[in-house]
Amino acid sequence: MSSKLAALIVLGLASASPALAAGQADAKGFVEDSALDVLLRNAYISRDYKQGRQDKAEWGQGAIANFSSGFTQGTIGVGIDAFAAYAVRLDGGRGRAGAGGIDFFYQNPTTGEVDDDLAKGGASIKLRLSNTVLAYGDLRPNLPVLNHDSSRLLPESFTGTMITSNEIDGLELTAGTFHAQSRKSDEGRDSGGLKGIDVIGGSYKFNDALSASVYASDVEDVLKRQYLNLNYTMPIASNALTFDFNGYRTQFDEDFDANESKNRIWSLAATYATGPHAFTLAYQRSSGDVGYDYGFYQNAGGIGDGGNSIWLANSYWSDFNGKDERSWQLSYAVDFAQYGFPGLSYRVAYVRGSDIDAGTTRNGKEREFFNQLSYKVQNGAAKDLNVRLRASALRVSDDARAYNTSGNEVRIFIDYPFSVF
Incomplete structure (x- = not known):
């Protein structure tokens, strides 16, 4: 047994409190609490570039089945989670598909050919003691420092061990160690070329108004990263004003960057919600030796921490994460339920970035509508x-x-989830 895995098990056993054992005590059984859900996803993304770069577009149909068993009864419950996914390419030829673009399907780097379909799957075993769950296998973490990318046709996954503890009301503690990454566009379990990543952290809800979270990650031979979030909601009559702060601190390892470059990036958003309307004003600031780098896959020059591991206010198509970049956002969202159209919502945002250090200039600019x-x-x-x-x-x-x-850029996603049992 590896020292990392042993440490995770010890952490789980130490945090499991018999006084708060309702989680496992309420176990109904492996079969009785089982569920099988399916998501059918039809997705299209098109990017029409304006500065000489080749346009990109892909269209595909995917199906993702997720099985989650219940836990066996007893002091320690045992269960299994599994998923299977298949996707077929409907369009995206003529050089518009593949890596460096939309990345629905794998592109052979030698021939340039793009796969016509994609099949993948995985499973994990889980153990529960009290309100603490230890899982090993193919997992899809949802953490600010390791967030599996589900923004394309099929999601990516990571192979390793993760423990999640909810022994204290309002407090969630998480730790994990992973040694393989399956790209969202490739079938291999280790297609991301990840050496290893360790994550640890937690979130705490102090009360209905205030919550905070702190996480850290160590991507082997690449970087070390820390994350902080503070969220506070101030009621104003029947309305609410919410302040949300997100910040990352990153230092690259010498093996990845001889200069051991550093980056700090943070955002502060204020959202005023009144009835069906929400107005947001946000500021984001990047500083340090380089811009914020994230996601993709290590053997292609990326980081290996998940393509969605950037939880910042000004993250849309652009993430406004350039070196020394400063950006402002103004956005508006409306829920049409109060106007007789339940389920219909709309969001519009304008973000403007400046002071980008792109090597040839320190006054680069970008803007997104x-x-x-x-x-x-x-x-x-x-x-x-x-x-x-x-x-x-x-x-x-x-x-x-x-x-x-x-x-x-245009994105059209049609998701149809349903439960088999």
């Missing part, structure tokens, strides 16, 4: 079917093209 219309069917045979229509117009100054590229 974002729209998203979403509708979820409320009842009937198609209940829970969700349609998302998203469009972004991104413009980057010519002197910042080494950092980003101008373009127009």
Whole structure:
């Protein structure tokens, strides 16, 4: 047994309190609490670039089945989770698909050919003592320093061990160690080329108004990263003003970057919610030797911590994460339920970034105009079917093209989840 795995087990046993053993005490059985859910996803993304870069577009149909067993009865419950996914490419030829673009399907780096379909799956075993769960196998973490990317046709996954403890009301503690990453566009369990990543942290809800979380990660031979979040909601009559702070501190290892570069990036968003309306003003700041780098896969120059591991206010198509970049956001969201259209919502945002250090200049600029219309069917045979229509117009100054590229993006996602049992 590895020292990391042993440490996780000790942590779980130490945090499990018999006085708060309701979680496992309420176990109904392996079969009795089992569930099988399926998600059918039809997804299309198109990017029309404006500064000489090749346009990209892909369209595919995917199906993801998720099985989650209950826990056996007794002091320590045992269960199994598993998933299977398949996707077929409907369009994306003529050089518009593959890595460096949308990345629905794997592109052979030698021939440039893109796969026509994609099949993958995985499973994990889980043990529960009190309100603490230890899981080993193919997992899909949802953490600010290791968040599996589900923003494409199929999600990615990581192989390793993770423990989650909820022994104290309002407090969740998490620790994990992973040694393989399965790319969202490839079938191999180790297709991401990840050496290893360790994560640890927790979140605590002090009361209905205030919550906080702290996490840290260590990607072997790549970087060490810390994350902090503070969220506070101030009631104002029947309305609410919410302040949300997110911040990352990153230092690259010498094996990955001889200069051991550092980056700090943070955002502060204030959202005023009144009835069905929400107005947000946000500021984001990046500083240090380099910009914030994240996601993708290590053998292609990326980090290996999940393509969605950037929980910042100004993250849309662009993440406004360039070196020394400062960005402002103004956005508006509305829920049409109060107007007789339950399930229909709309969001529009404008973000402007400046002071980007792109090597040739320290005054690079970018701006994005974002729209998203979403509708979820409320009842009937198609209940829970969700349609998302998203469009972004991104413009980057010519002197910042080494950092980003101008373009127009369209995303159309149709998700239909349903329960088999």
